[in-house]
Structure formats: C-alpha cells, structure tokens
C-alpha cells in the first residue's frame with residue numbers, strides 16, 4: 001500500500017481513499033468489500049457517530065459509547081481497508097492526492113470519495129457560538145448534557161431561585177428534527193426525571209422555548225403532521241414561537257421579534273453548512289457549500305472523485321436538492337462504492353444515482369413520534385415504536401443495540417435517565433455563582 005509514494009509498484013490494486021467515516025464513508029467502504037482494491041479510510045475522529053441519537057446523549061438518556069463506535073472495529077473484518085485517524089486539509093485533483101495535517105507526505109489515490117458531512121452554521125453570526133452551543137459532534141452532545149444539568153445545579157444553590165428565571169429558561173433555536181426532539185427530551189426530563197431531585201428549586205418551573213423563523217415546526221413533514229407535533233410539544237409544556245428570526249444572542253439571552261428573552265441556556269439546534277470539501281476541490285458549490293455533483297455523484301470533469309452525503313448537492317426527481325439525512329448519505333456511499341467496483345472489475349456503468357426515500361421520522365418525548373412514508377402518515381405511540389425499531393436496527397454494532405434497547409426500556413418504565421453525569425468538577429465561579437443573586 002502506498003500512502004505517500006506516487007510511484008506505485010505495478011500490479012498493486014487500485015487505491016481508494018475515503019475521507020470521512022460517517023454514514024456515507026462507511027457505506028462506500030462496505031460496498032467495496034469484495035472488490036480487489038486497497039481502501040484507505042481517513043477520519044479526524046476515531047469513531048463513527050450515530051448522529052440521530054445525539055440528542056439522547058445531551059438529554060442524559062444514553063452514554064457517548066452507546067452511539068459512537070470505533071471505525072476500526074466497524075470495519076475490522078474487511079481486510080482490504082486500512083483505517084487512519086487523520087484530518088484532511090486539501091486535495092490536489094491533478095496530482096491525485098489528499099493532504100493531511102501534521103503529515104509531510106500526501107496520500108495518493110486512484111479513486112477518491114469525499115464524505116466529510118456537514119458542520120454547524122450560525123448564519124454568518126459566528127459570535128453567537130460561544131453563547132449558544134450546537135449539537136453536531138460527540139463532544140457537543142457531552143458538553144450540552146453538562147450545560148443542561150449544571151443549569152439545575154446552579155438553580156438549586158440560589159436562596160431564591162424564582163428571582164433568577166434566566167437560570168432555568170432554555171431557549172432552543174431551530175424547530176427542525178433536532179430542536180423538536182431535544183425540546184421533547186428536555187420537557188420530559190424536567191417534568192418527570194428531575195421532579196424529586198432538588199430541595200429548593202422545583203424543576204417544573206423550567207421554561208423551554210422553541211423558536212424558529214419558519215411558520216411551522218418540522219417543515220420537512222406535511223403540514224398536518226407538523227401541527228400535531230407542535231400541539232404535542234405545547235402539551236408537554238414547551239412554548240413554541242414561530243415566524244420570527246433570532247436577532248441577537250448574547251450573554252443575557254436572545255432577542256427575537258424585538259423581545260428580549262433572558263436565558264443563560266441558549267441551545268443552537270439550527271443551521272448546518274457543508275464541510276469545506278468544495279474549497280479543497282476548487283469546484284462549484286451552492287450557498288451551503290455543497291459540491292454540485294454529476295448524476296453519478298462524481299465531480300464534473302473528474303470521474304475518479306466522488307462526493308457523497310451532506311457535503312454533496314444532489315438534485316432529486318422533484319428537481320429539489322436531496323435532504324441532508326442519513327439515508328441519502330448511505331445510499332450515495334453505497335452507489336459510489338458499487339460504481340468503483342464496476343469500473344475496477346470491467347462491468348458496464350451503473351445508471352445515474354437514484355435516491356429511494358423510505359420516509360421521515362421524528363420523535364417528541366418518549367411516547368410520541370410522527371412518521372411519513374409516501375402516503376402513509378402516522379402520529380403517536382405506533383410511530384414511536386417504528387422510530388425505536390428503526391433506530392435500534394441502524395445502530396451499527398449488535399451489542400450496542402442491546403444496550404440501547406435496555407436503557408430505553410429502563411428509561412421508559414422508570415422515567416429515569418441513566419446518564420446524568422456532569423464530567424467537569426465545579427470550578428471557582430462556575431456552579432456556585434451567586435454574584436447576581438437578588
């Protein structure tokens with residue numbers, strides 16, 4: 001295998017470099033299982049992350065290890081894959097190599113798959129990031145959990161907690177699936193799990209405000225299901241404020257529709273933009289930074305470079321861009337792998353990539369979900385059951401499926417949360433900050 005040597009020995013198998021070990025990258029590698037190629041998978045972290053359950057880590061229902069698995073272990077049995085933890089910083093399309101941070105020699109490829117996903121976006125207001133942390137990586141999930149739990153610890157230490165509602169007012173920005181799922185999880189946590197844990201502070205006083213500029217929650221669902229989800233959230237005590245964009249986020253809270261909402265707990269559940277793969281390639285992207293790919297997911301003019309998943313702009317049969325969801329990334333990754341396999345083994349080319357939409361799901365609290373698949377629409381417990389089965393099924397490691405299943409069963413029956421650890425110790429001025437107490 002020639003990681004850094006451009007003068008590859010003859011008769012060595014073609015080298016396929018996959019950047020990103022998320023949904024798209026893993027599926028590409030798997031599709032090349034029986035193909036005579038050498039796969040090199042590079043990721044800046046050593047784990048595959050099941051992002052759909054990240055809000056459950058933030059909400060104290062699951063541990064980080066329940067939804068993240070070492071990429072090495074996931075691909076352990078696939079002998080033609082070499083995995084390396086490395087951050088890619090650029091691509092040279094002409095020399096056919098990728099540059100990796102802290103590594104002098106580039107990594108050469110015969111085929112390249114860029115599956116580097118998306119990253120958080122504050123719509124041009126990066127200064128908001130320090131006041132409103134987002135939820136994208138495992139680290140985000142763990143620190144959000146600490147932030148949420150620490151808010152209640154602080155409230156408990158106040159002589160008169162009611163006088164400082166900003167301590168236990170949560171503002172969630174973004175009413176897409178992540179915002180709604182997080183709001184539901186938080187509402188259940190304060191109304192049930194934490195109910196009896198505090199002596200001075202009643203967690204039931206917690207205000208959860210979900211805001212979005214859009215006119216309805218979960219806009220990727222049909223309006224009637226959005227409406228049902230919104231009613232459910234409100235029943236759970238979530239204040240839903242729609243139709244107003246955030247004007248400001250600062251140390252005191254947010255300004256929305258001209259109104260100041262004082263909150264020390266603003267959580268950013270909105271906006272993503274593509275990874276910088278488009279910049280590395282120097283090719284056309286859309287406003288979100290997604291690479292405009294050809295119908296076979298290759299970069300126009302470069303049939304050996306594929307871009308898949310959240311970082312690619314793929315137009316669906318309705319003429320609209322495909323959504324940034326796991327199914328699109330997985331199907332795109334599988335397609336890229338099969339295309340390479342066909343080329344290497346001399347088969348005729350595959351037809352253009354076609355996305356098969358299996359449907360859309362979102363859960364609101366532990367008993368309720370909405371599901372839309374073709375003409376089928378479901379809301380309530382049955383949809384929640386389907387949601388749970390599908391998410392369990394898509395967890396990569398079999399043993400983790402059992403752990404997650406038992407934790408969910410435990411949480412469901414007892415309404416407790418098994419993962420309520422604040423990892424950092426209390427620092428000076430951190431938890432016991434009574435300087436602003438009235």
Ligand SMILES: Cc1cc2nc3c(=O)[nH]c(=O)nc-3n(C[C@H](O)[C@H](O)[C@H](O)COP(=O)(O)OP(=O)(O)OC[C@H]3O[C@@H](n4cnc5c(N)ncnc54)[C@H](O)[C@@H]3O)c2cc1C
Nearest residue numbers: 020022023024043044051052088117309310324325326329
């Ligand atoms: C909180 C949250 C909840 C979600 N919920 C759902 C859901 O319920 N259902 C659904 O279908 N989708 C959901 N999604 C979206 C879904 O997770 C993504 O669409 C999917 O993961 C995209 O796959 P991908 O392969 O493009 O990118 P990812 O799965 O994000 O993988 C990208 C990989 O690239 C690596 N990487 C990035 N840059 C570099 C670099 N420079 N060098 C090396 N490695 C790099 C990253 O470490 C990562 O491992 C959710 C996303 C989030 C953030």
